[in-house]
Amino acid sequence: MTKRRKWTAIPGLIALATAAILLSAYSGASSSQGSQPQQPINFPHTVHVQRLGMNCLYCHYTANKSPDPGLPAVSTCMGCHLIIGPTLNPAPGVRTAPYKSPELEKLVNYYKGGAGKPVPWVRIHKVPEYVHFPHMRHVNAGVTCQTCHGKIQEMPQVYQYSSLNMGWCVSCHVNGYSPQEGEVAAGYARGDSGVVTPAGAPQQPAAATSANAQLQPSSSTIAVGRQPAKNAAGRSIARYDCANCHY
Numbered sequence: 327m328t329k330r331r332k333w334t335a336i337p338g339l340i341a342l343a344t345a346a347i348l349l350s351a352y353s354g355a356s357s358s359q360g361s362q363p364q365q366p367i368n369f370p371h372t373v374h375v376q377r378l379g380m381n382c383l384y385c386h387y388t389a390n391k392s393p394d395p396g397l398p399a400v401s402t403c404m405g406c407h408l409i410i411g412p413t414l415n416p417a418p419g420v421r422t423a424p425y426k427s428p429e430l431e432k433l434v435n436y437y438k439g440g441a442g443k444p445v446p447w448v449r450i451h452k453v454p455e456y457v458h459f460p461h462m463r464h465v466n467a468g469v470t471c472q473t474c475h476g477k478i479q480e481m482p483q484v485y486q487y488s489s490l491n492m493g494w495c496v497s498c499h500v501n502g503y504s505p506q507e508g509e510v511a512a513g514y515a516r517g518d519s520g521v522v523t524p525a526g527a528p529q530q531p532a533a534a535t536s537a538n539a540q541l542q543p544s545s546s547t548i549a550v551g552r553q554p555a556k557n558a559a560g561r562s563i564a565r566y567d568c569a570n571c572h573y
């Protein structure tokens with residue numbers, strides 16, 4: 327670098343420092359790690375994802391299309407719960423006698439035959455307004471939901487698994503994302519044959535792939551676009567200049 331170019335870099339650095347100070351002045355802060363607010367209805371991801379095999383995108387249907395995955399509307403729930411509940415029938419391995427579910431009664435009360443109001447779900451994950459976080463870019467780059475959110479399918483009540491702080495974002499963008507690690511985080515791993523199996527389970531070709539399809543959006547639901555850049559170790563990397571994440 328010549329002496330002249332070194333000097334022209336200084337105004338840039340000052341601008342950067344100023345921007346950093348301005349940003350921190352109205353920081354707003356991210357939601358906090360471990361946060362587990364009480365929800366208006368005790369919604370069990372365990373039942374819907376693990377027992378019923380539902381795909382995350384069935385309810386969070388804009389996660390691969392928009393910056394915000396969104397929370398499901400009551401109508402999404404009522405597609406099933408007009409038929410199922412509040413009085414639940416006996417089911418093998420679940421219950422032997424009929425059971426009146428107070429949680430499903432709450433759901434029906436919010437719905438009120440279509441004239442009700444939305445369920446006031448308490449938002450858990452939140453980055454400050456000055457941070458730009460496009461969900462779809464991550465989902466379409468193949469980053470599994472659980473890499474960032476933990477094993478939601480095993481959480482009786484959702485909590486914030488990751489810190490969501492700047493160091494967390496930058497560290498993945500710089501060091502890169504590995505699909506193998508992402509699958510392990512999601513609760514399944516790719517075997518030697520390339521077949522996806524649940525972590526710790528014996529290798530079961532073909533069937534295992536569909537059994538785990540619900541744990542992450544299937545490739546057919548993900549828009550096929552440009553692939554993210556890879557580093558020498560084959561990990562997907564992303565931009566980490568300030569303007570990438572800050573408006």
Ligand code: HEC
Pocket residue numbers: 365369371374375380381382383384385386397398447448449450451452471472475478479483484540541542
């Ligand atoms: C049957 C619908 C349904 C399915 C399927 C579903 N979710 Fe959810 N999800 C919800 C509802 C309702 C909430 C809000 C209540 C709560 O936090 O439990 C929620 C909340 C969340 C939150 C917290 C949102 C916040 O406020 O920050 C995350 C993260 C999440 N889900 C991820 C997932 C992942 C990952 C999957 C797939 C493994 C999945 N969900 C499958 C309905 C669903």
Ligand code: HEC
Pocket residue numbers: 367368369370373374378380385398399402403404405406407410414415417420427428429430433
């Ligand atoms: C694809 C169908 C389907 C959809 C969509 C669905 N559910 Fe369910 N839900 C079920 C089934 C099946 C059960 C288990 C019933 C049983 O245990 O017999 C269940 C169980 C529940 C329970 C637990 C009831 C209890 O006390 O054991 C709650 C609460 C619940 N659902 C809420 C919701 C909410 C809220 C939504 C929308 C965000 C939703 N469900 C969407 C099918 C669905």
Ligand code: HEC
Pocket residue numbers: 382383386389390394395396397449450451452453454459461464465469470471472473474475490543
């Ligand atoms: C790279 C990390 C990452 C991945 C991968 C990821 N999320 Fe998120 N998620 C976040 C962050 C960060 C937020 C807070 C975003 C904000 O405040 O704008 C969030 C917020 C959410 C919310 C609450 C926001 C809302 O709109 O109410 C839901 C629901 C959610 N994620 C579901 C999912 C699902 C489902 C997947 C997989 C299809 C997924 N996420 C993949 C990091 C991630």
Ligand code: HEC
Pocket residue numbers: 453457458459460463464467469473474490491494495496498499502503553554555562563564565566570571
């Ligand atoms: C686990 C790894 C991981 C984490 C954590 C993560 N990202 Fe990313 N991010 C990626 C990957 C992979 C891409 C896709 C790059 C591409 O498509 O070229 C991406 C893309 C982006 C993009 C799109 C612009 C681009 O091409 O780089 C933005 C903006 C972004 N991330 C912001 C964030 C923010 C803000 C956070 C933290 C709240 C975050 N990311 C956390 C892996 C991650």
Ligand code: HEC
Pocket residue numbers: 342345346347349350351353354355356453454457490491492493495496499565566567568569570571572
């Ligand atoms: C990959 C995404 C990403 C990149 C790149 C990034 N940031 Fe951030 N930044 C965040 C997130 C997320 C937060 C909010 C969470 C937090 O405070 O840690 C944040 C917060 C901040 C804050 C407020 C801190 C506070 O405690 O109030 C400042 C100042 C900031 N960033 C400056 C910068 C500067 C300067 C750069 C370039 C050198 C940069 N950021 C690059 C994601 C990013």
